[in-house]
Amino acid sequence: xKFKYIEEFFVRIxxxxxxxxxxxxxxxxxxxxxxxxxxxISWEMVSSLPGGGFYIGKEGGxxxxxxxxxxxxxxxxxxxxxxSIPVVFYLNVFLxxxxxxxxxxxxxxxxxxGIPSIVYGAFAFTLMIWLGLRTSLLGGIxxxxxxxxxxxxxxxxxxxxxxxxxxxxxxxxxxATRLETMGVVLRQIMPGIATATLLSVGRAIGDxxxxxxxxxxxxxxxxxxxxxxxxLPLSIFFQLSAPQAEVQNRAxxxxxxxxxxxxxxxLVGRFIMHRxxxxxx
Amino acid sequence: MSSIRIAREKTAGGVMxxxxxxxxxxxxxxGIGLYFKSAPILEEHxxxxxxxxxxxKPFRNQFGFFPFIMGTVWVTGSALVFALPVSLLTALFLxxxxxxxxxxxxxxxxxxxxxxxxxxxxxxxxxxxxxxISERFAPRFVEYSSGYTVLxxxxxxxxxxxxLLVSLFVxxxxxxxxxxxxxxxxxxxxxxQTSRKVIIRRSLPGIFAAVVLAVSRALGETIAVLMVCGNLxxxxxxxxxxxxxxxALIANNYGxxxxxxxxxxxLMFAAAILFVVVLLFNLLSRIILYRIKKA
Numbered sequence: 001x002k003f004k005y006i007e008e009f010f011v012r013i014x015x016x017x018x019x020x021x022x023x024x025x026x027x028x029x030x031x032x033x034x035x036x037x038x039x040x041i042s043w044e045m046v047s048s049l050p051g052g053g054f055y056i057g058k059e060g061g062x063x064x065x066x067x068x069x070x071x072x073x074x075x076x077x078x079x080x081x082x083x084s085i086p087v088v089f090y091l092n093v094f095l096x097x098x099x100x101x102x103x104x105x106x107x108x109x110x111x112x113x114g115i116p117s118i119v120y121g122a123f124a125f126t127l128m129i130w131l132g133l134r135t136s137l138l139g140g141i142x143x144x145x146x147x148x149x150x151x152x153x154x155x156x157x158x159x160x161x162x163x164x165x166x167x168x169x170x171x172x173x174x175x176a177t178r179l180e181t182m183g184v185v186l187r188q189i190m191p192g193i194a195t196a197t198l199l200s201v202g203r204a205i206g207d208x209x210x211x212x213x214x215x216x217x218x219x220x221x222x223x224x225x226x227x228x229x230x231x232l233p234l235s236i237f238f239q240l241s242a243p244q245a246e247v248q249n250r251a252x253x254x255x256x257x258x259x260x261x262x263x264x265x266x267l268v269g270r271f272i273m274h275r276x277x278x279x280x281x
Numbered sequence: 282m283s284s285i286r287i288a289r290e291k292t293a294g295g296v297m298x299x300x301x302x303x304x305x306x307x308x309x310x311x312g313i314g315l316y317f318k319s320a321p322i323l324e325e326h327x328x329x330x331x332x333x334x335x336x337x338k339p340f341r342n343q344f345g346f347f348p349f350i351m352g353t354v355w356v357t358g359s360a361l362v363f364a365l366p367v368s369l370l371t372a373l374f375l376x377x378x379x380x381x382x383x384x385x386x387x388x389x390x391x392x393x394x395x396x397x398x399x400x401x402x403x404x405x406x407x408x409x410x411x412x413x414i415s416e417r418f419a420p421r422f423v424e425y426s427s428g429y430t431v432l433x434x435x436x437x438x439x440x441x442x443x444x445l446l447v448s449l450f451v452x453x454x455x456x457x458x459x460x461x462x463x464x465x466x467x468x469x470x471x472x473x474q475t476s477r478k479v480i481i482r483r484s485l486p487g488i489f490a491a492v493v494l495a496v497s498r499a500l501g502e503t504i505a506v507l508m509v510c511g512n513l514x515x516x517x518x519x520x521x522x523x524x525x526x527x528x529a530l531i532a533n534n535y536g537x538x539x540x541x542x543x544x545x546x547x548l549m550f551a552a553a554i555l556f557v558v559v560l561l562f563n564l565l566s567r568i569i570l571y572r573i574k575k576a
Contacts, residue, residue: 004470004471004473004474005471007471007473007474008471008472008473008474011370011473011476012378012473014370015370015371015373015374015378017370018366018367018368018370018371018374019370019371019374019387021367022367022371022387022390022391022394022443022447023390025394025440025443026390026393026394028405028409029394029397029401029402029405029440030393032404032405032408032409033401033404033405036404036408083300086293086296086297086300087297087300087301087304089297090294090297090298090300090301091301094294094297094298101301101302103571104305105301105302105304105305107564107567107568107571108304108305108307108308109304110563110567111308111560111563111564111567112304112307112308114494114497114498114559114562114563115311115501115556115559115560115563116498116500116501116502116503116528116555116559117501117503118501118503118528118531118532118552118555119311119315119501119552119555119556119559122315122531122535122548122549122552123311123314123315123552125535126314126315126318126549127314146307149304150304177286177287177289177290178290178294179289179290179293179294180286180290202396205398206396206397206398206399206400206401207398207399208398208399208400208503208504209399209503209504209528209532212532212535213535233398233399233400233504236400236404237400237403237504237508240403240404240407240508251404252404255400255401255404258398258400258401259397259401262396262397262398262401263393263396265396266389266392266393266396267389269392270388270389270392
């Protein structure tokens with residue numbers, strides 16, 4: 001047999017191995033987290049606040065972290081959408097595709113997307129000290145908003161770029177201004193907005209390094225924007241660094257909750273993509 | 282009537298322009314902010330001294346970043362070595378070999394890997410990888426290892442950058458015109474020969490850009506690495522040494538940094554190093570990727 005066929009055979013085996021490895025990682029991670037978390041989780045953990053002596057293994061749960069994460073993620077997603085929908089609209093409708101500004105802005109958002117959340121956190125922290133603010137829910141919301149805006153813009157832009165130009169022309173020919181064409185555009189890129197939102201929720205809920213600096217941590221549910229707030233990833237991280245097995249077990253339970261949320265988001269996102277776009281896999 | 286509509290259009294256009302331009306301003310503001318915050322330490326120590334000294338004793342005014350830089354380099358480098366072959370093979374398989382029903386399973390799997398939060402990777406690392414290294418793998422090579430090592434960090438990191446690499450590679454490979462594949466196969470080349478001599482060769486700039494992008498992603502990864510790296514301020518000499526990458530340094534010490542003005546400046550300097558490196562890497566690779574997409 002010729003060498004090239006032998007080579008082909010081996011490469012196919014290697015590719016099979018690479019693919020098997022990818023699946024092994026996915027199944028391995030999800031199984032590890034679920035297996036370890038399932039034996040620890042109880043209703044009390046997800047429904048109650050940390051009691052006295054929580055961090056040495058006494059009573060309580062991590063409801064504070066769940067609620068804190070929901071506050072931060074919800075508020076920052078809404079803020080992020082308010083900022084990024086106009087930007088995407090501007091890039092694709094107001095600017096020509098050959099525009100220098102559009103090029104530079106896209107580049108800037110791609111770069112911002114690449115900047116690690118710990119740098120966002122450090123930057124926001126210095127800003128907050130400069131403004132005389134303490135770690136608070138507001139700080140966490142703002143830094144998370146900054147963190148997800150690039151995700152939102154880039155993934156919506158990806159869809160909006162394939163927007164049929166004829167629809168714009170049809171709208172203009174009826175006498176609509178560019179701004180009034182927004183309704184047409186929004187309706188067309190709706191699935192794009194939905195998937196972008198889910199993507200950014202996924203990134204926002206999993207971020208730990210950014211909120212570590214800005215939102216701080218607290219054992220109670222914040223009642224105003226100026227109080228510090230706990231988040232799920234940080235709660236997992238802090239509890240896992242404790243030496244007591246009881247505290248660590250709660251970290252595994254919290255990891256199970258977080259992974260569950262993220263998995264659901266990811267599957268729903270795929271479903272929406274699949275349902276509403278015909279030319280994508 | 283129409284003048285109101287035009288005025289509204291103009292104002293909206295202005296507001297949207299400001300929002301768009303704010304992205305640029307944010308990049309610039311970050312650079313300036315971090316520079317000013319790290320200026321005090323640059324006044325007291327020279328840049329070269331900070332980067333090359335290896336003593337880290339903030340309370341004795343010794344700030345050597347060398348161990349942390351080496352930790353970052355080791356972890357990122359070995360993560361890339363692990364992730365590159367797997368992601369190249371997977372991407373080639375997806376674009377050149379696979380049938381569509383296989384893709385329907387692989388893409389969601391990669392999606393899940395991309396969506397899992399950093400801290401979950403950390404939990405997985407401490408539960409599975411660290412014990413495996415300290416009990417099974419390391420004893421074959423060294424006498425004792427806690428498991429919290431460069432190896433553990435880079436295994437975790439390599440899985441984290443895998444989905445990014447695969448999706449970039451798939452995107453790049455699918456810009457190679459079908460005619461080139463047909464021409465190669467018409468000359469009797471096997472699929473692998475086509476992949477190696479046509480697809481990969483033509484995609485080399487793109488592969489380079491994707492690798493740079495993945496490296497910059499790995500550089501800034503914080504929590505997952507922090508949980509498995511061992512956090513010892515020493516320059517690692519092998520895969521079985523503990524290490525202390527820059528993001529872990531920032532995250533671990535931000536609580537006590539306000540106790541000393543120079544300490545704060547030192548950590549902000551660390552963030553500035555990360556910012557500059559990531560910024561340059563991202564600019565370089567994005568510009569290459571834009572060119573490829575346009576062509």
